[in-house]
Amino acid sequence: MTTFNAHDIAKAAKTAFQEAQLISSSERVVALYEIRKSLEAHKAEIIRANEEDLREADVEVKAGKMSATLLKRLDLNRGDKWDSMLQGILDVAALPDPTGSVSYASALDDDLELYRVACPIGVLLVIFEARPEVVVNIASLAIKSGNAAILKGGKESNRTTILLAKAISAGLLKTAIPESYIQAIQTRAEVSSLLELDQYIDLVIPRGSNSLVKNIQNNTRIPVMGHADGLCSVFVDEHADVTKAVRVVLDSKIDYPAACNASETLILHESVVYTIWPTVAEALLQANVKLLCDSVSLDALKQLSPKPPNFENLVSPSTPSSYDTEHLDLILSVIVLPSIQSAIQFINSHSSHHTDSIVTESDVAASAFCRGVDSAGTYVNASTRFADGFRYGFGTEVGISTGRIHARGPVGLDGLVTYKYMMQSKAPSGHIVGEFGIGKKQYKHKPLTVATVPFLE
Template sequence: MTPRPEVIANIASLAVKSGNAAILKGGKESTESFVAISKVISSALEKSQVPNNAIQLVTTRDVIPQLLDLDQYIDLVIPRGSNELVRYIKSNTKIPVLGHADGLCSIFLEQSADPKMAAEVIVDSKTSYPAACNSLETLLVQQSAIETHLPSVANALMAKGVVLRCDKATKELLASKLSPESSSKLDDATAADYDTEFLSLTLAVKAVTDLDEAIAHINTHGSKHTDVILTSSLELAEKFMSSVDAAGVYWNASTRFADGMRYGFGTEVGISTNKIHSRGPVGLEGLMIYKYKIRGQGHTTTVYGEGEGKKSFKHEKLPL
């Protein structure tokens, strides 16, 4: 289930390559494009050994509840779309769901970060595609970095049209450092802003005392999608990446790298914040599962064990 028509080709290719069949449903705005692309896919499959009906398309919304009831036939649902869509899917099916409801990504700007690098990464994370699920939504700034780093970051963001919703500490500092025109455009943040996926040129900004407070904020308010630390400290970076509970944790890199193509998967069926099997961008490998094959000659379990006459398993001890 996806709103963008080009995704049908990506998902169809991954499904066929991984030995899966797929039933696709596009958004109503892209129905005609989906139909046209699906015809091309069907034509291509006719020339292969893959069954033509391995990739199917439904075009009306009324069939969705029926599909969600088919847990005996359908192994996985991958919703791609709005928060409401994903939550609806998760609440109305017994079929496992792969995906994420929110893309509430955060960056922690630590005091030792290179200011120029920090501004470039933050601007890229927020402005290269604001409507994407891997776009930056919350900027956490260490209090000791507010005066040294935040003004240049704010100027760079505002030059791209970003509206900053600031807490008291960051707004007061920026008001004293920015031009009167820029200062007048600063908004007051509300508590809800730090739980909001804006999907637009709006960014919530908040001061935190240290790394621990940044980690606590992200683990409380984040969506387990992608979070970043900007710092020159290896020690702090490793602590951040170990402690933040997210599918993607980056050091000095844009949140926009959370993408199957950028990970080298070729493409993706979506991004998962699940804690089992596939997590993060899910490509071909994420659509594969395990199947164990044992080739024996009448082997039985009772001949193995401790004691006289018993056979022992040839298990290797692994280092702790």
């Protein structure tokens, strides 16, 4: 029964995607406006469903089975959340069209032109946490980029999700885009069935814990764009400036400790242990950051007189597992290493390949660090917290990918497109391969400068 449903849903999504390929991209913007209107028209019933989700969640919280934080996230009527959800649709509508642009064009011969054109991927399966506004956000990104999407939110928000998805489909009904372009599913069993349907689904985007991502990767042939955890670090080089060190280490840790781009580990070059480290440590302790120190960095602090503020209650020895832990809190693991080479090796072994920063005045060290550290972001004298689609200038963010394939780092709308090659012969009798070769015609490969494919309507 479930399998049957999943198959129907996936097939409907693929059909909707294929039909929509002939619709102009301006209609996708119209659709976003219609969806916004439809959500506004159905606001009362969506909020009522949300209140039901909240009531049920409240019982769970009182029984100690759910955190109060999760409850807050469920609330769609809290503060300006509803309005900013609707504004988000307009923001996405206003972004440049990620499809249709030509990234490579070449005349293989007179009157034979090849174009590599950005186009949607197909059907996305997006699995995310219990934050109902994400349904609207992901639907907007999918529509703007020309992809159909099947959405699965956290089960705690199921009632809200169903009505949001219905309002989205009602909006699509007023456009040329098929209403099954965006569909929502409710159960994990449906997800499992969908993961088998690689003939219909082209990309799975799980947003959530590392274990969720790994579990999905283990159970599907479909490519997975993982948005996993972040274990970022800052390395204070022997050539570091103390002011920069304090500012970058502090901001990376305390600006928003629960974010994946917050720093979890501080690596000190051994030559700064008695020079820069005490100042950095004092600033961290004043900001109430708990320090898990290796013996060398701990000894250096112990020798200080007077001891830094909060030393007794905030400084303790690290354990080997400290350096593989994403604290997501005001906690920082500290280690001293003898060289930049060992720092690079340490980061490559322990970090999650998200974002790592070096504090240094040396161009040689900056270059070695940025080349040697195998992470999506490698920074010089800048906080790891800059790793974010909005800060990078993408206008929005699908997530941050710690994988290397297709998209890496903060992923904007560009991460939701692929390309196809279009070729047109304008020769009087078309073009065939048999005319080329030794003693015959040769390929010309003359670069063409075009922004879009001339023969497309």
